[in-house]
Amino acid sequence: MAVIAMTREMGTLGRDVAQGLAERLGLEVVHHELVENDIATRSGLRESEVRRFLGGEASLIGQWRMDRKRLSHFTAQEILELAARDNVLIRGWGATYLLREVPHVVCVRICAPMDFRTKVLMQRLGIGDSDAARREIERSDAAHNGTMQRLFGADWTDATLYAAALNTARVPPADCVDHIARLVESDHFRETPQSRAMLTDRLIEARVRSALRDRFETGLQAMGIEVEVKDSQVVLVGAASDDRIITELVRTAAAVPGVARVQSQIRYLSFVRDFS
Numbered sequence: 119m120a121v122i123a124m125t126r127e128m129g130t131l132g133r134d135v136a137q138g139l140a141e142r143l144g145l146e147v148v149h150h151e152l153v154e155n156d157i158a159t160r161s162g163l164r165e166s167e168v169r170r171f172l173g174g175e176a177s178l179i180g181q182w183r184m185d186r187k188r189l190s191h192f193t194a195q196e197i198l199e200l201a202a203r204d205n206v207l208i209r210g211w212g213a214t215y216l217l218r219e220v221p222h223v224v225c226v227r228i229c230a231p232m233d234f235r236t237k238v239l240m241q242r243l244g245i246g247d248s249d250a251a252r253r254e255i256e257r258s259d260a261a262h263n264g265t266m267q268r269l270f271g272a273d274w275t276d277a278t279l280y281a282a283a284l285n286t287a288r289v290p291p292a293d294c295v296d297h298i299a300r301l302v303e304s305d306h307f308r309e310t311p312q313s314r315a316m317l318t319d320r321l322i323e324a325r326v327r328s329a330l331r332d333r334f335e336t337g338l339q340a341m342g343i344e345v346e347v348k349d350s351q352v353v354l355v356g357a358a359s360d361d362r363i364i365t366e367l368v369r370t371a372a373a374v375p376g377v378a379r380v381q382s383q384i385r386y387l388s389f390v391r392d393f394s
Contacts, residue, residue, distance in 0.1 A: 119204040119309050120145060120302045123217045123225045125274060126210030128258040129235030129242075129251075131286045132228035136207055138295035143302060145207045190269040191331070195324035204309075204323050210262065210282050215272045216281050220317050222309040227274075227283040228294065232389040234287040281307075287288055318346040322376045326352055333370045334363075343367065343384065350378040 120143050123139045124136060135305050144206060176394055197216045198323040200208055201223065208217075230238075232252065239251040266274045281301060284294045326345050343356035352371050360362050372380045 119222075120206075121201050121204060121217070121220075122298065122302065123201075123209040123213035123223055124207060124209045125214060125227045125229070126262065127227075127229060128232045128255050129239040130228045131238060131291050132209065134291040134296045135284075135286070135298070136209055138291060139207055142295060142299055143205075144168065145205050146203070146334045148193050148206055187389055189325055190376040191324065193269055195321070195328055198317070198324050201317060212266055212270050212272070212274075214274070215266065215270050217317075218279050221313040222307050223300060223317075224307050226281075226298055226301075227277075227279050227280045229283060229285055230287045231285075262380060278378045309358075313351060315323070318350060318376065322350060322352065323347040325374045325376065326371050329370050329374050330367065333366070345371075350376055352377050352380045354380065355383045357387050359387040361386060 122139060122145065124132060126132065134146050139145060144279060194216055197211055197213050200206055201213075201217055201220070214227070217223040218225050230337060232255065235255050236248050236251045238247065239255060240248060243251070263274055266272045272279070282297065284297065286294060289297070301335060323345050326347070330343065330345070343354060343358075346353040346355065352374075354367055354371060358367070364382060364386065367384065368380050368382050371377060
């Protein structure tokens with residue numbers, strides 16, 4: 119079983135590295151179209167809206183209308199659902215950030231200097247305008263970094279997110295494949311019951327948050343309800359002024375796939391009105 123999270127940086131030959139790993143390790147490479155479609159389905163947005171926002175192309179009005187926190191939760195859930203499949207390689211979409219603490223997930227950055235990336239893009243597009251190629255790479259980098267900042271408050275250039283960062287101007291794609299495959303096959307990144315439980319708990323947490331948002335919409339945030347998960351057992355923490363709401367919160371969480379048990383630590387708030 120293997121899960122690899124990789125950056126999606128234009129002109130670095132990352133696509134070649136991903137394909138080489140897929141062939142060597144028998145992995146499914148998750149393409150951005152699938153992620154966009156599934157996020158759109160979960161969020162109820164149009165796929166074109168999701169694509170423009172995540173690609174940094176949304177208008178100011180479109181960005182204002184977009185619920186960034188809600189979209190970040192849907193994106194996180196989608197990435198966790200994909201990782202739970204096993205034998206996948208996920209490029210981009212904040213996967214390296216979201217999965218960085220799961221012990222058996224190998225997070226890697228494929229990078230290269232701008233001059234190298236410019237030449238690669240010119241060759242692939244069959245163009246002779248280096249300035250145009252450079253501008254496209256800079257636009258892509260800014261969009262991806264903007265997405266990470268908007269959704270997760272993270273910087274994708276932060277080296278601490280990765281188990282390895284490989285410069286394809288110095289390390290050919292075939293050698294990158296060998297290096298990453300050795301990491302995947304090492305004991306350090308071997309999946310264990312504990313690492314699998316960590317991934318499962320994070321997925322269950324994302325599912326419960328999604329279910330509660332769907333059921334209670336904006337009321338959930340107003341109540342300050344927090345979700346904690348350990349060994350597939352959910353603890354709901356917060357406060358509510360209606361016993362029926364507390365009961366419904368517990369019922370909704372208990373119905374989520376993978377949940378073994380729900381414990382409520384939601385405080386009941388009573389209000390006394392003074393009409394004197």
